[in-house]
Amino acid sequence: MAHILILGAGYGGLKAARDLAKTTPADTQIDLVDKNVLHVEKTALHMVAAGTAKPESVSFDIRDVIPSNVNFIQATVSKFDLDSKTVSFSDHEDIQYDYVIVSLGFRSEDFGLEGADEHALILQDLDTASEIYKTINKNVANYKKSQDPKDLSIAVCGAGFTGIEVLGELVDTAKILKAKYGVPEIKVTCLEMATRILPMFDEELSNYAVSYLEKNGIKLLTGAKISKIEDGAVVYKDGEDNEHKVEASTIVWTVGVSGVDVIKESGVEARRNRVMTTPFLNTEDHPEAFFIGDDSAIIPEGQERPLPTTGQLATAEGGAVAFNIASALAGTQLKPFTYKSAGTVASLGQNHGIAQVGSRKFKGVTASLIKHLAADRSFLEMGGLKTALKKGSL
Numbered sequence: 001m002a003h004i005l006i007l008g009a010g011y012g013g014l015k016a017a018r019d020l021a022k023t024t025p026a027d028t029q030i031d032l033v034d035k036n037v038l039h040v041e042k043t044a045l046h047m048v049a050a051g052t053a054k055p056e057s058v059s060f061d062i063r064d065v066i067p068s069n070v071n072f073i074q075a076t077v078s079k080f081d082l083d084s085k086t087v088s089f090s091d092h093e094d095i096q097y098d099y100v101i102v103s104l105g106f107r108s109e110d111f112g113l114e115g116a117d118e119h120a121l122i123l124q125d126l127d128t129a130s131e132i133y134k135t136i137n138k139n140v141a142n143y144k145k146s147q148d149p150k151d152l153s154i155a156v157c158g159a160g161f162t163g164i165e166v167l168g169e170l171v172d173t174a175k176i177l178k179a180k181y182g183v184p185e186i187k188v189t190c191l192e193m194a195t196r197i198l199p200m201f202d203e204e205l206s207n208y209a210v211s212y213l214e215k216n217g218i219k220l221l222t223g224a225k226i227s228k229i230e231d232g233a234v235v236y237k238d239g240e241d242n243e244h245k246v247e248a249s250t251i252v253w254t255v256g257v258s259g260v261d262v263i264k265e266s267g268v269e270a271r272r273n274r275v276m277t278t279p280f281l282n283t284e285d286h287p288e289a290f291f292i293g294d295d296s297a298i299i300p301e302g303q304e305r306p307l308p309t310t311g312q313l314a315t316a317e318g319g320a321v322a323f324n325i326a327s328a329l330a331g332t333q334l335k336p337f338t339y340k341s342a343g344t345v346a347s348l349g350q351n352h353g354i355a356q357v358g359s360r361k362f363k364g365v366t367a368s369l370i371k372h373l374a375a376d377r378s379f380l381e382m383g384g385l386k387t388a389l390k391k392g393s394l
Contacts, residue, residue, distance in 0.1 A: 001027045002318045002329055003298075005097035007077055009034035010042070011060045011311045013103035013295040014382050015318030021067035023326040030069060031095065033087075035076040035176065037061055040126050041378060042105075043311045046162055048129035049252065050177075051137065052170030052350060053125050060391060061365035065383040077104060077322060079266040080085040099288045099325050102275075103314065106294035109272075120157060120253040123166070132252055139249040140177045140186060148249070152186045155234045155248035156257035157226055161346060163199070164209060166254060168348035171216040178289065188217065189246050191224040191236055192369035198354075200308065200344055205354040208363055212348055221246070226255075257309075259295040274306070279336035281321050290325070292317035307339060312374075315381060345371045 004020060006013045008030055014139065017032045024030070036058040063072050065229035070238035075092035080100065087095050108124045110116035121132045137152060145153040156163055167190055174186040190213075197220070198206040200212045210220060224236040227243070234246045259273030268275055274297040277283060281298065282290045293314035297306035307313055318337055324334040343357030345367060353367035362370060 001029060002060075002098045002324060003029040004031070004099045004101070005095060005380070006030070006032045006101045006103065007080070007087065008105055008293070008295075009036075009039050009072075009383065010103055010293060010314065011378070012103045012314035012318035012321075014039055014100050015064065015315045016071045016103070016113075016292075016322045017383075019319055019322035020325060021069050021359070023322060024329055026069075027234060028069075028329070029071070031071045031073055031097075032062070032066060033073045033075050033077065034062060035074065037063060037067070037072075037074055038126070039382060040134065041123055041382075042125075043280075043378070044375065045123060045126070045129045045349075046165040047169055048126065049166055050173045051131040051133040052169045052172060055130055055350040057391060059126060060379075060383050065387055077262050079262060081266070082241075082283075082289050083270065085288070098207070099290070099316075099328070101290045101321055101325075102263075103291075103293045103327055104260045104262055105317065106309070107260050107273075108253065109256040109258050110253065111255070113226065113228060115158075115231075117255060119229045119231050120251045121125075123162065127241050130258060132250075136173070136250050137177065140183060141181050142249075143183045144181065149187075149277045150232050150275050152183060154186065154188045154246035154250045154252065155246045156188065156190045156252045156254060157229075157234060158253065159190050159194070159197050159222070160256070161198070161222065162255060162363060163192070163254040165347050166347075167213055167218050168301060168352065171351070172349050174217065185217070187219070187248075189219040189221065191221045191226055191234055191246065193225050195222045197222065198337060198346065201346070201354060201356055202361065203361070205356060205361055209346065209354050212352065223276065229253075229330070233296075237327055257294065269352040274309075274315075276306075280324055280334045281317055281337050282324070286334040288328075290321040292321055294308055294373065300339070311378065312342060313339060315378070342374075343370070345374060347371045 040059045044058040075089040078090045080087040108122045139151040223239045226236045228235045263273040275291040295307045320337045343354035347353040355362040355367035355370045376392035
């Protein structure tokens with residue numbers, strides 16, 4: 001009897017578990033481990049952070065959606081030993097395996113920037129997203145008493161994919177909170193070191209997104225190199241090395257992510273906690289160990305950079321490793337992973353966005369519809385029809 005251990009019930013891990021349950025021999029032991037009982041649609045965290053979605057609308061209980069032949073274990077991984085095929089936990093006894101899938105997700109990076117961990121709200125999971133909205137709401141409500149302009153100022157550090165989607169939601173949130181508490185305009189400022197926003201889209205779409213945000217009151221400071229975060233202020237330097245400050249009671253951090261520190265603690269060779277894999281998504285020295293999602297890096301043939309980590313990619317990788325493990329158990333040939341993106345879409349609030357599907361480009365409400373369809377498809381793939389009907393937006 002083979003024992004397959006899946007670490008992490010995010011997009012890749014949950015997809016792998018559901019597929020393996022269908023394709024492996026009946027006596028296969030499949031254990032799915034996560035420190036939480038909830039699967040969170042992390043591509044929707046920006047909505048929870050802005051208060052435009054409730055935590056329960058973007059999450060569901062893992063135990064409700066896994067097949068009966070998958071065993072769920074709630075435990076926190078501390079490290080793994082590939083040589084002994086053993087995983088250690090901080091709250092569970094060690095587990096040995098025949099095959100392991102490492103899909104533990106990401107952690108937000110502060111790059112050691114002074115004050116970031118202490119004074120900024122880092123968007124990482126459901127709890128931190130909820131805390132961001134709680135803080136925004138509290139500070140805006142407090143303005144009537146404090147009369148401090150900083151309470152009506154929100155600074156978003158980073159204009160990557162997540163940062164832009166947070167800004168899009170804040171367009172609506174600022175209007176709602178302004179009316180709710182009868183306060184003056186709420187200022188939202190974004191600071192980004194790069195000068196080109198959303199490079200994963202063509203220039204026409206990225207310019208459209210920038211224009212939309214600016215027309216709706218978002219101040220975008222590009223070429224702004226953040227030097228430190230103070231209590232109530234973001235300090236940055238412009239392109240001429242002049243220092244400036246953006247004062248804000250709410251500072252949101254969306255600058256970058258890496259794989260989890262468990263990778264480093266386990267002594268596995270990696271860059272930013274991302275393990276370089278073979279085309280089969282395993283490692284040369286340990287072909288029984290597969291790394292997917294934010295914990296892996298794979299460079300497609302003919303390219304120079306690893307594929308960007310997305311929920312779409314992790315889901316595809318989850319299906320691919322499930323196929324390869326089932327093939328290994330059956331003694332048949334493994335398949336190298338090939339990936340074709342279904343498209344890229346970024347929301348700019350609940351009813352606006354940009355999308356690129358192949359050579360086709362979409363803006364506004366049409367792009368927003370594509371985003372909602374993608375979210376509903378994810379609920380279907382991760383949780384099945386019942387979950388999609390209950391949690392889906394359409």
